[in-house]
Amino acid sequence: MLVMAAALLAGGCTTVKPWERDLHARPDMQPSTLDGAIDDHIYFSKEASSGGRGFGGGGCGCN
Amino acid sequence: MALTASSPTHASPDVTAVPLFKDLSGKVILLDFWASWCQPCRQSFPWMGDLQRRYGPQGLIVIAVNLDRDRQLAERFLEQTPAEFRVEYDSQAALATEFEVAAMPMSFLIDRQGRVRNRHAGFRAAQRAERESIIAQILKE
Numbered sequence: 001m002l003v004m005a006a007a008l009l010a011g012g013c014t015t016v017k018p019w020e021r022d023l024h025a026r027p028d029m030q031p032s033t034l035d036g037a038i039d040d041h042i043y044f045s046k047e048a049s050s051g052g053r054g055f056g057g058g059g060c061g062c063n
Numbered sequence: 064m065a066l067t068a069s070s071p072t073h074a075s076p077d078v079t080a081v082p083l084f085k086d087l088s089g090k091v092i093l094l095d096f097w098a099s100w101c102q103p104c105r106q107s108f109p110w111m112g113d114l115q116r117r118y119g120p121q122g123l124i125v126i127a128v129n130l131d132r133d134r135q136l137a138e139r140f141l142e143q144t145p146a147e148f149r150v151e152y153d154s155q156a157a158l159a160t161e162f163e164v165a166a167m168p169m170s171f172l173i174d175r176q177g178r179v180r181n182r183h184a185g186f187r188a189a190q191r192a193e194r195e196s197i198i199a200q201i202l203k204e
Contacts, residue, residue: 017156017159017160017164018164018165018166018167018169019096019098019130019156019159019164019167021098021100021101
């Protein structure tokens with residue numbers, strides 16, 4: 001989740017559909033630069049937050 | 064989370080134009096969207112099978128639409144968690160897009176006139192009774 005959030009931040013905000021789980025296969029999900037992504041990853045880890053400002057909802061449902 | 068069909072942010076798709084619903088006029092349809100990787104989806108299947116069994120005679124049709132792009136993943140899921148109701152496939156997510164699926168699973172209750180009367184995102188065991196009550200009420204109309 002955090003790695004995904006970092007990748008999203010590195011690649012810009014992308015709307016992800018709820019049914020698109022194989023996100024790692026998408027070209028726009030690959031980190032183009034790691035520096036900012038790593039910094040954000042560390043930040044979100046320390047903050048224990050879910051991160052992912054551009055995360056367009058979705059994911060699995062309520063349980 | 065249950066969103067009413069009267070929510071101004073949701074446009075109702077033209078159910079009568081959906082090929083999936085051909086020959087289902089006059090039925091109450093529980094249209095559910097699921098995927099193989101979705102654990103709450105797996106938990107919802109026995110409940111939906113039970114609904115189909117108990118309310119089928121009153122006109123309920125459960126249709127579970129799979130959104131996996133890899134059909135094999137769906138088939139493996141069904142081997143492990145059999146569906147006692149109709150299963151359809153929407154690998155390009157055309158129907159999911161039309162219905163504005165916002166979470167997985169997500170279900171839509173469609174009345175006998177083809178109107179979307181209830182939208183429900185996710186699956187929680189604690190909400191089964193309430194959801195069943197709504198289905199029973201729509202079936203009685």
